[in-house]
Amino acid sequence: MGEVKRRREALNAPELTTELKQQIANVVRSVTLITSQTGGMCLFRALSGHVALTALGFQSSLMYGGCLFPAAPGDLNILSMGGPGGIGMLSEDGMLIGHVWLKVGTDLVDFSAGDWHVQSDEMTEEYFPDLPLIDWQIEPPPFVWEKMNNVYFTAPVSDFDVLTLGKPRYCAFLRDHAEMLRNRQKAWVDHLRTTAGPLLNSVRHSATELPG
Numbered sequence: 001m002g003e004v005k006r007r008r009e010a011l012n013a014p015e016l017t018t019e020l021k022q023q024i025a026n027v028v029r030s031v032t033l034i035t036s037q038t039g040g041m042c043l044f045r046a047l048s049g050h051v052a053l054t055a056l057g058f059q060s061s062l063m064y065g066g067c068l069f070p071a072a073p074g075d076l077n078i079l080s081m082g083g084p085g086g087i088g089m090l091s092e093d094g095m096l097i098g099h100v101w102l103k104v105g106t107d108l109v110d111f112s113a114g115d116w117h118v119q120s121d122e123m124t125e126e127y128f129p130d131l132p133l134i135d136w137q138i139e140p141p142p143f144v145w146e147k148m149n150n151v152y153f154t155a156p157v158s159d160f161d162v163l164t165l166g167k168p169r170y171c172a173f174l175r176d177h178a179e180m181l182r183n184r185q186k187a188w189v190d191h192l193r194t195t196a197g198p199l200l201n202s203v204r205h206s207a208t209e210l211p212g
Contacts, residue, residue, distance in 0.1 A: 013057030020210070025143040027052050027206045028111040031199045040081065040119055042100040045112035047192055049102050051200050052207035060104045062189070064088055064181055066156070066171040067099040069116060070163045072137035078160060079120050079134060085156025088173035090180050098173065101144075108152055108170060110144040138166035
């Protein structure tokens with residue numbers, strides 16, 4: 001039954017034009033989750049994107065890993081959302097040291113990119129006050145929607161010189177932590193569905209109102 005439903009939804013889904021991608025991003029980024037803790041919005045943006053895409057009949061899945069974004073020359077100007085070399089991993093107490101995005105067919109979709117500048121500055125000032133802020137010579141895009149093989153690599157970066165200024169580089173999740181991640185990711189998503197239920201419902205409703 002699941003495969004039949006998936007095929008029916010795919011047949012009824014509109015064409016993913018550049019304009020529709022922008023409209024979906026606008027819907028996803030029209031809501032913001034306010035929490036008492038300083039931290040990233042990537043899981044919430046990914047889940048919101050999944051809700052919006054599902055409402056439109058598109059299949060998507062949450063992906064966990066890491067991401068690097070070089071905003072200016074110099075290692076201190078690389079936004080790192082992950083462990084060494086940009087790989088995704090878990091801390092000793094099970095906290096995510098990494099990033100979350102969506103896989104849509106052969107595309108990598110990340111609706112959180114527009115949050116990176118502000119949230120990086122906030123987290124640096126709160127948790128690493130002795131470090132300088134990133135020199136944002138190149139701003140992140142509002143969202144990323146690229147072919148997976150253009151921006152995703154399984155191995156962590158060993159030499160930052162391979163990075164291209166202004167282009168995000170996504171990385172896989174540490175294999176040794178994969179089982180621990182599986183044990184935690186459902187709880188994370190379920191918690192968000194509960195705490196951010198009204199926001200997710202708003203995203204779902206707005207997505208269904210987009211012109212098909």
